[in-house]
Every structure is written in C-alpha cells, then in structure tokens.
Amino acid sequence: MTDSLVNLSFSGLGYVTKAVHLLEGGRQKIVTSRRHRKGRGALLVTPEGVHAVSPGFKYPWLHIWAPARLTWWVAVLFIIGSALFSVGGYAITFPQDIPTSLTTGLTVDWVFFIGSLFFTSAAFCQLLESVNAGDSEGLYAEQKLPDSFQWVAWHPQRIGYMASLVQLIGTVMFNFNTGNALINDLNWIQQDILIWTPNMIGCICFLIASRLAFMEICHGYWGWQPGNIEWWITVLNLLGSVGFMISALYSLAVPAGDTSSTFSWLSAFFTFQGGVCFFIGSYLLLPEMFSE
Incomplete structure (x- = not known):
C-alpha cells in the first residue's frame, strides 16, 4: 500500500517526534518516535476511530513476561535498580523500620552500588533499543534497516537516542558515585570530589534525559496526556530525576562539625x-509493551 508523508511534528528542540502519512480512502497512519523505538508499530486513523497497526493485548496489565524483547529487559533491569535505590533511601530515612544489620553504612552503600549497576545495564539496553530501531517510516532521513544487530551507532537526530545516551552517561556517573562511597576514611574534600561531583553530573544527565523523553511524548515542550501510559512513564521519570537532584544538593559534604542532620535526612528522603x-x-514499561 502506497502512502504519502503529509505532516511532521517537531519537538521544541527541532527533533522529529511524529510523522503522519495519508493513506487510501482518507485514512492516516501515525508513526511516533517512542512507539517506533519500542517496537509497538504505528497508529491507524479511520472514520471508525484510532487503532494500532499491530494490536496489543486485551489486558496489557496482566502480561509481564516477554524476555525475547529488549524492551522487557529494559523494564526489568530498571525495576530492580530503582527498587534497590528505594530500599536504600528508605533504610536511611526511616532506620527504625529496618533491621539494624541493614542500616549500617557499608550495607546501605552496597545496596546503592548494586542498584547503580542495574541502572547502567538497563540504560545500555535502552540505548541498544534505540540504535536498532531500524526503518524510521518517515521520522528520520535514513530508511535502511540494519543488516544485523548493532552495538554502536551515532544518531544525534533522534530524540529517543539522545535521551537514552544521556541517561546512560548519568548511570555511569552513579557507578562512580556509589562505588567511591564504599571507600573508607575520605575527608570532606575527597567526598565532594569522588562522591558528590559524579552524583551531581549523573543527576543533571537524568534531568536532561527525562526532559527529552517527555518532549518526545508531547511533541513539544509541554503536553497534558493523562490518558496515555507513555506520558505517565515520562512524568514519573522526570519526578524521579528531580528527587535525585534535590537529594544530591543536600548531600554536599562540608567540614567536620558543620554537617546538618536535617540535610542528611532530606538527602536520604529524596533518594x-x-x-x-x-x-x-519502570513497572509501567511492561504494560506499555502490550498495550494498543
């Protein structure tokens, strides 16, 4: 079936996030950047309504198993990583609710470090997902399908790719941040250089990546789509990035005797x-995979 490209939507930074094709009979095929990147196919607009070219499951919330899809691994790895950060943050914020053996500094530091490794693994899979998106169906200039699975590529014209790349850089910074926190006997200057600085860089990367992902969904700087699961995923990730940034701001090390217990509590709470x-x-990534 032939079709003609009739409209392109750009985000505020000039990235193409949606392509609308005119089909026979006045129908339209809508290709969005995120749906294409996640392998969910295009949307078909007909007089009867909007339908997915590749229909989803009837009850997407009940489907959680698809290890053959890279998107599934992105979701599962992010779920585990964020769960570990939540547990670590809760253990420091509310130590009275946690067994003493889990609230020692070394144990909690290991929880954060392992969580950061899952974050990096998930972010790397997410980047591979974008790299191997293949035929862009009018979203981008290149239309050639990759001959084989690609591990490395450079697609700065894709907003989803840039969001994934920046987030991967942020997760690597968290690896340094949480790994260096395992080092004993650091003075406050060393803590700021080895722990706080990569933490801040990682949080900035997360904010940028979350903002790009939000713009990818909204096709602009702002949008209100509470009925769209993709919108909720990006909003929650943006809120999570803001929380991590606030936590980092409160975690700046100061000379001995000047540390505020309130600042330490706030840092743990926002983590x-x-x-x-x-x-x-991250959990919502699973029903997103199976929804129409």
Missing part, C-alpha cells in the same frame, strides 16, 4: 522518593 517514582515508571 527514596526518586527511587519510588523510577520504580513505578
């Missing part, structure tokens, strides 16, 4: 809040 937001957003 917990950010982790919970990321956990819910």
Whole structure:
C-alpha cells in the first residue's frame, strides 16, 4: 500500500517526534518516535476511530513476561535498580523500620552500588533499543534497516537516542558515585570530589534525559496526556530525576562539625522518593509493551 508523508511534528528542540502519512480512502497512519523505538508499530486513523497497526493485548496489565524483547529487559533491569535505590533511601530515612544489620553504612552503600549497576545495564539496553530501531517510516532521513544487530551507532537526530545516551552517561556517573562511597576514611574534600561531583553530573544527565523523553511524548515542550501510559512513564521519570537532584544538593559534604542532620535526612528522603517514582515508571514499561 502506497502512502504519502503529509505532516511532521517537531519537538521544541527541532527533533522529529511524529510523522503522519495519508493513506487510501482518507485514512492516516501515525508513526511516533517512542512507539517506533519500542517496537509497538504505528497508529491507524479511520472514520471508525484510532487503532494500532499491530494490536496489543486485551489486558496489557496482566502480561509481564516477554524476555525475547529488549524492551522487557529494559523494564526489568530498571525495576530492580530503582527498587534497590528505594530500599536504600528508605533504610536511611526511616532506620527504625529496618533491621539494624541493614542500616549500617557499608550495607546501605552496597545496596546503592548494586542498584547503580542495574541502572547502567538497563540504560545500555535502552540505548541498544534505540540504535536498532531500524526503518524510521518517515521520522528520520535514513530508511535502511540494519543488516544485523548493532552495538554502536551515532544518531544525534533522534530524540529517543539522545535521551537514552544521556541517561546512560548519568548511570555511569552513579557507578562512580556509589562505588567511591564504599571507600573508607575520605575527608570532606575527597567526598565532594569522588562522591558528590559524579552524583551531581549523573543527576543533571537524568534531568536532561527525562526532559527529552517527555518532549518526545508531547511533541513539544509541554503536553497534558493523562490518558496515555507513555506520558505517565515520562512524568514519573522526570519526578524521579528531580528527587535525585534535590537529594544530591543536600548531600554536599562540608567540614567536620558543620554537617546538618536535617540535610542528611532530606538527602536520604529524596533518594527514596526518586527511587519510588523510577520504580513505578519502570513497572509501567511492561504494560506499555502490550498495550494498543
């Protein structure tokens, strides 16, 4: 079936996030950047309504198993990583509710470090997902399908790719941040250089990536789509990134004797809040896979 490209939608930064094709009989095929990247296919607009070219499951919330799809691994790895950050943040924020053996500094630091490794694994899978999106159906200039699975590519014209790349950089910074926190006997200057600085860089990367993902969904700087599961995923990730940033701001090390217990509590609380937001957003990636 032949079709003609009749409209392109751009986000505020100039990225193409939606392509509308005119089909025979006055129908339209709508291809969006995120749906294409997630392998969910296009939307078909007919006089009867909007339908997915590749229909989803009747009850997408009940389907959670699809290990053959890279998107599934992205969701599962992010779920585990964000769960560990939530547990670590909760253990520091509300130590009275946690067994003493889990609230020691070394144990909690390991929880964060392992969680950061899951974050990085998920972000890497997410980048591979974008790299291997294949035929863009009018979204981008190149239309050639990759001959084989690609591990490395450069697609700066794709907003989803840039969001995934920036988030991967952020997760690597969290690896340094949480890994260096395992080092004993650091003075406050060393803590700021080895722990706080990569933490801040990682949080900035997460904010940028979350903002790009939000713009990808809204096809602009702002949008209100509470009936769209994709919108809720990006909103929750944005809230999680804001929580992590606030946590980082309160975690700046200062000379001995000047540390505020309130600042330490707030840092732990917003780590917990950010982790919970990321956990819910990560879970929603599963029903998104199976929804129409």
